Amino acid sequence: MYKIILLAIVLLGISFSVVAQHEHHKMPAKQDTMNMQQMHGDHGMNMDSGMHPMDIPMSHAFSLNLPMNRNGSGTGWLPDASPMYGYMIHSKKWMYMVHGNIFLRYDNQNFNNDGKRGDSRFDAPTWFMLMGQRKVGEKGLFHFSSMLSLDPVIEGGKGYPLLFQTGESYKGKPLIDRQHPHDLFSELSVSYSHAFTKNVDAFVYVGYPGEPALGPVTFMHRPSSLDNPNSPISHHWVDATHITFGVVTAGIRAGKFKLEGSSFTGREPNEDRYGFDKPRFDSWSGRLSFNPSKNWALQVSHGYVKSPEELHPDENIHKTTASAIYSLDMGNENWFNATVLWGMNKQKDHDGENAFMAEGSWRMRKAAIYTRYEFTEKSAEELVVSPTFEDHITFGIHAFTLGAAYDLFELHKTRIAAGGQWSYYGAPASLNTYYDKNPMAIQVYLRIYPALMKMNMK
Numbered sequence: 001m002y003k004i005i006l007l008a009i010v011l012l013g014i015s016f017s018v019v020a021q022h023e024h025h026k027m028p029a030k031q032d033t034m035n036m037q038q039m040h041g042d043h044g045m046n047m048d049s050g051m052h053p054m055d056i057p058m059s060h061a062f063s064l065n066l067p068m069n070r071n072g073s074g075t076g077w078l079p080d081a082s083p084m085y086g087y088m089i090h091s092k093k094w095m096y097m098v099h100g101n102i103f104l105r106y107d108n109q110n111f112n113n114d115g116k117r118g119d120s121r122f123d124a125p126t127w128f129m130l131m132g133q134r135k136v137g138e139k140g141l142f143h144f145s146s147m148l149s150l151d152p153v154i155e156g157g158k159g160y161p162l163l164f165q166t167g168e169s170y171k172g173k174p175l176i177d178r179q180h181p182h183d184l185f186s187e188l189s190v191s192y193s194h195a196f197t198k199n200v201d202a203f204v205y206v207g208y209p210g211e212p213a214l215g216p217v218t219f220m221h222r223p224s225s226l227d228n229p230n231s232p233i234s235h236h237w238v239d240a241t242h243i244t245f246g247v248v249t250a251g252i253r254a255g256k257f258k259l260e261g262s263s264f265t266g267r268e269p270n271e272d273r274y275g276f277d278k279p280r281f282d283s284w285s286g287r288l289s290f291n292p293s294k295n296w297a298l299q300v301s302h303g304y305v306k307s308p309e310e311l312h313p314d315e316n317i318h319k320t321t322a323s324a325i326y327s328l329d330m331g332n333e334n335w336f337n338a339t340v341l342w343g344m345n346k347q348k349d350h351d352g353e354n355a356f357m358a359e360g361s362w363r364m365r366k367a368a369i370y371t372r373y374e375f376t377e378k379s380a381e382e383l384v385v386s387p388t389f390e391d392h393i394t395f396g397i398h399a400f401t402l403g404a405a406y407d408l409f410e411l412h413k414t415r416i417a418a419g420g421q422w423s424y425y426g427a428p429a430s431l432n433t434y435y436d437k438n439p440m441a442i443q444v445y446l447r448i449y450p451a452l453m454k455m456n457m458k
């Protein structure tokens with residue numbers, strides 16, 4: 001297993017370096033630079049006087065009139081002031097962006113309570129993304145996104161340890177106290193958008209797999225959580241639909257607002273992490289987004305998800321979410337990023353289960369300090385503590401994480417950082433039989449990721 005982890009890191013590290021070197025050596029001619037500026041128009045960005053031509057940003061994925069910084073996951077919005085990490089490549093008509101994250105880490109969950117639920121292991125959560133786009137005529141924009149993860153190779157089907165995490169299955173049994181591995185292919189999508197005016201755009205997005213218009217930008221793409229290798233334990237309350245095998249989304253932007261709706265497959269990915277699940281288009285969602293300024297991205301959304309869990313095919317869920325994401329560029333590679341979100345899962349004839357999360361990070365050039373607090377209501381069925389408790393009894397779970405990371409060095413626009421974090425979990429005393437008192441977790445890691453892309457806001 002360690003050889004596989006090492007091989008994965010070397011391969012992705014080489015990929016990052018090759019892309020960065022390609023970017024460095026492929027200096028565009030002056031005419032190409034002008035073509036690129038003309039291609040994307042005035043979308044709220046300026047090229048710094050000392051900026052490398054490759055640092056010129058492409059436009060937003062679904063609008064010729066918005067900045068690339070607003071790109072989130074799926075069709076979700078981030079603040080325009082968000083930092084962007086990646087490599088950019090361009091040809092005369094196309095612009096591409098590559099980015100990703102690799103965490104080589106040691107993780108020990110519930111280290112202070114021997115013999116209780118929890119586990120420890122070396123692993124390496126990863127994701128890797130390639131996007132590309134080009135203009136179609138004067139007002140059209142074609143975009144594609146592809147995203148993959150080596151979780152199935154490195155984590156296996158069992159996933160990685162994470163106390164109180166729930167959702168999906170392994171060998172016909174529910175995963176509990178573990179984050180499920182993400183599929184090899186997490187997104188393969190295409191979209192077309194049309195700019196009717198500077199303030200009005202419409203778009204269509206198709207993914208197999210892809211992400212519907214439901215919830216905030218998923219955790220692995222939020223600036224406030226980039227340094228944290230863990231998914232939230234509220235993942236299946238707020239952003240678990242970020243991988244669904246079959247989704248069509250249509251939306252329209254009017255000024256600072258965007259309204260969109262999706263038809264998608266409700267069933268979450270099955271245990272075959274290398275395959276493509278059957279598209280069903282049996283679920284729906286709608287989302288309203290509002291970016292009042294360059295520092296804020298707000299959204300509310302609701303969706304009906306049919307039979308999300310393979311082990312509970314008769315259970316359908318109504319999901320409701322609301323979130324606020326904040327980014328502040330303080331200059332000189334200093335950023336403050338924060339996210340506050342709420343989500344609720346509601347089954348017919350049962351009370352809704354709520355989740356609340358607040359997370360933040362402060363990036364100071366090479367150093368970062370980050371934190372996350374969660375409160376999630378999880379049922380006895382979710383936590384697999386029945387028949388001791390009736391299935392629909394809920395428990396309020398608290399989780400608090402504090403971490404720090406530091407960039408050791410940068411090579412060919414690829415950064416290597418060392419970091420660590422400590423987590424504390426609070427649960428009702430009735431669960432002490434399973435977890436004991438005050439379970440805690442520690443992690444240490446090396447992170448490999450692209451350097452910051454240099455862009456200036458107007």
